[in-house]
Amino acid sequence: MKLIVAVDENWGIGKKGDLLKSIPDDMKFFRETTKRAILVMGYNTLLSFPGSKPLPGRLNIVLADIPELQIPGVVVCNTMDQLLSLLENFCSDDVYVIGGGMMYRQLLPYCDTALITKMRFSGDADTFIPNLDELPEWSVKSESEIMDYEGLKFSFVEYRNSSPNALAFRSFDKDITEVFASKKEIEFNYIDCKGSYRSDLRDLLERYFYPIRDGVAPTDVRFFLMTSTKEEKSSFGQLLYFKRLTASEADFQKLNDRYRDEDDCTGRACPVRVKKSELDEFITFINKAAFEDVTAKFKADKP
Ligand SMILES: NC(=O)c1ccc[n+]([C@@H]2O[C@H](COP(=O)([O-])OP(=O)(O)OC[C@H]3O[C@@H](n4cnc5c(N)ncnc54)[C@H](OP(=O)(O)O)[C@@H]3O)[C@@H](O)[C@H]2O)c1
Secondary structure, three states: OEEEEEEOOOOEEEEOOEEOOOOHHHHHHHHHHOOOOEEEEEHHHHHHOHHHOOOOOOEEEEEOOOOOOOOOOEEEEOOHHHHHHHHOOOOHHHEEEOOOHHHHHHHHHHOOEEEEEEEOOOOOOOEEOOOHHHOOOEEEEEEOOOEEEOOEEEEEEEEEEOOOOOOOOOOOOOOHHHHHHOOOEEEEEEEEEOHHHHHHHHHHHHHHHHHHOOOOHHHHHHHHHHOOOOOOOOOHHHHHHHOOOOOOHHHHHHHHHHHOOOOOEEEEEEEEEEEHHHHHHHHHHOOHHHHHHHHHHHHHHOO
């Protein structure tokens, strides 16, 4: 998991609920880095966005201490434990903590990388993050040249954490069976449907997943479509909880609406728990060839 933040020279990040400064190149860096990623944020940060709306094209996960809070297009967690167990389902390389102060402080030990935009000025902040230069486990991996925006000097600095707390598996650079073998049980989901709905859904998912295929996404899609389970009442919202879907809920809703009345689709996402003891059977059950295809592609694409 990574964090991404802009700090002033005192590691200040915000004032009165807002950013200290908005630098167009930094905004662009943020947008491009987090494209189609999974974003984790505190409620105040969501509220600071235009119209308090989630960022499009990304899975927005918000921590808020308000039970029953529902926000369109957002997965809401009410406790840190709930958030951490949700994050276990994702490939940690695709997860970005995007603020604010409370979230950075709590999730810092779980981050392996920090993408810091260092602004050379003092913004009289009221919200801060820890000074990574003073934490022994953090060190600078790279730093860009110093740039200038209307007289404000800034640079992009990447820090690495030598001993991050384990959170979730990282990109598959090894056989997926090892990942399964290290867990007692894993939860998957599938949509209880068949026929054209199923292939449309696959197309939708693969289209969205393709840009981040250097993770586990296409494999997830295949799991998602191939696992079988006992039925349980569920929803697309819950599905988002369990899988790293970056498609917007509106897209899924549209798809769901289109097939709502068809016999071949219940429109339900069904969770399945696979126990370690069931692992071997499960692995034969899935389409291994499809897997190998994906992991080989992944390996080939990686430097
Ligand atoms: N410079 C940057 O790059 C950057 C990036 C993002 C944000 N910011 C700035 O940071 C400031 C916001 O930071 P912040 O620290 O005030 O807020 P925050 O971290 O965005 O959100 C804090 C809120 O998240 C919820 N929360 C946090 N931990 C929780 C937990 N363990 N359990 C349940 N809920 C939890 C609480 O919501 P409830 O209210 O429901 O209790 C809490 O009030 C703003 O000024 C913003 O502009 C700067």
